[in-house]
Amino acid sequence: MTEFSEPVLSTLNADGTRHWLKPRLSRGRFWIRRAVVAYFLMALFFVLPFLHIHGKPAVLLDIPHRHFIILGYTFLPTDTVLLALFMLSVFVAIFLFTALFGRLWCGWACPQTVYLEYLYRPLERLFDGTIGRGGWPKDSINPIRKAAYFVVAFVATLIPAHTFVAYFVGVDNLRQWMMSSPFQHPTAFIIMFITTVLMYFDFYFFREQLCILACPYGRFQSVLLDKWSMIVSYDRNRGEPRGKVVQLTVGQSRTGDCIDCGLCVQTCPTGIDIREGLQMECVNCTQCIDACDSVMDKIDRARGLIRYTSQWAMETGKRKLFRPRVVLYPLLLTTLFGIFLAVLINKSPVDVFLAHSAGNPYMTMPSGEIANSVRLKIVNRTEEAESYTLSIAGTGKARIIIAENPLVVAAGETRQLPCIVAADPSQLPAGSLFVTLRITDTKQRVKDVTYRLLGPGGSFGDLR
Secondary structure, eight states: OOOOSSOSSTTBOTTSOBOOOOOBOOOSHHHHHHHHHHHHHHHHHHHGGGOEETTEESEEEETTTTEEEETTEEEOTTOHHHHHHHHHHHHHHHHHHHHHHTTHHHHHTOHHHHHIIIIIHHHHHHHHTOTTTBSSOSSOOOHHHHHHHHHHHHHHHHHHHHHHHHHHHOHHHHHHHHHSOGGGSHHHHHHHHHHHHHHHHIIIIITTHIIIIIOSHHHHHHHHOOTTSEEEEEOHHHHOSOOOOOOOOTTOOOOOSOOOOOHHHHTOTTOOOGGGOOOTTOOOOOHHHHHHHHHHHHTTOOSOSEEEEEHHHHHHSOOOOOOHHHHHHHHHHHHHHHHHHHHHHTOOSEEEEEEEOSSOSOEEOTTSOEEEEEEEEEEEOSSSOEEEEEEESSSSSOEEEESSSSEEEOTTOEEEEEEEEEEOGGGOTTSEEEEEEEEEOTTOOEEEEEEEEEOTTOOOSOOO
C-alpha cells in the first residue's frame, strides 16, 4: 500500500479518517474588522425579508409562481435578456474582484465562513470551555454539556433556516405556517425541516470541508489570480531560516523572524500552513496574520511576516495596480451594467405574445374572410389590475375577434385566451399579410405586436 509523506488534505488523517479542526482564536485587528462585517451581513440577512420597497418585499424569489422581486422591482420568466445580462455581470464582477483582492469574499463575506466563525464556533467554544481562545479543550467535555450544545446549535439553526425560506415564500406565509399545525401544510413543513437539517449538518459536521472539497471557487483561483493579486502571503525572505529567539553572541548568525511556533497553523480554520505558499484551501480569513502579528509584538520584531499583499510586491517590494485585466474587466462590467439598466428602464409594463394555434394554418369564415386562430398571452407587469383594449393598428386591413375586449388582467398575473385575426382575401394577394396588434391600457400606454396572417398561397414555414 502506498504511504503518503505529506497529508493529502488538512482534514484527512494518514489512515483516511476525518481530522477534526478546532482552530485557536486570534483576536487581532483583522478579526475585529471581520466581526463587524460578519454581524452586519447577518443583520442584513435577517432584516431584508421584512423590508418593503414601494409596497413590495425588498426580496422575494417565488419559484413556484415564477415571480421574482428584487429591490422592489418585479422580474418574470420572460426577462431572459435581463437574466443573461445579470449573470454575465456577476461572472465578470467575480473575475474583477478576484484579480484585485484574491479570495477575500471567502474569508469575509461568504455565508459559510460568516456563520461558522461568528455563530457556531463561538457557541461551541462556550460549551467546550474555550471561549475567547478556541482550540481543543484541556479536559474531556461532560456529555450533558455536549447534548446541551447540540440542542442550542439546532435552535440557533432554526433562525437562519426560517429566514432563508422567507426569501422564497414571503414573511406572511412563513408566519402563518409557524403559527399553525404542520399537518395543515405538510409540504411546507417538510421543506422547512429539510432546510434546517441540511444547514445543521453543514455547520456541525461538514464545516470547512465545504470550502475545501465542495466549493469550486478555490479551484477557480488558479486561473483567476495573477502575481499582482492580493493574497495572504508569508515573507520567506524575512522569515527563513526558522528558529527560536536566542541572545546572539559574537560570531553567531541571526535566524529568520519566524520562530516556528506553529500558531499560524493552529489558528487556520482550514488547517493549512501558510508558510508553504498559496494553497487552494486558503480562504483569506487573515487569522494567521493576526496570530503572527501577536507573536512579532511579543518578540519585539516588526509586524508583517505574514501579511496581505501580492506575490509581485513580496518579491520586488513594489505594487502594480494597473494591468490589462484590471482595466478590461471594469470596462466590460460597466458596459454590461449599462445595457442592463437601459433594458430595465425601457421595459414595457405589459408583455404580449402571439402564437398560431395548432391545426389548420387558416380557415375561411362564412363572411368569406380569411381567418387565423391565434393564442394570445398577456402579462401584466404592474402592481395593480389593468384593463387592456385590443385592436388592429391601421384601418380596413384586418380585425380581431376575441371573447373579452377590453381584457382585465390582475396585478403581476398572466392571462391566455384564444382569438381570431381575420381579413378580406383581397388584403392577402401574396398569401400573407403582416398586421399589427395594438394593446392599449387605461393609462393610454400602447404596445404593438406584429403578426403574420396566413392565407391561400402563403408559405407556412413560419406560423408565427
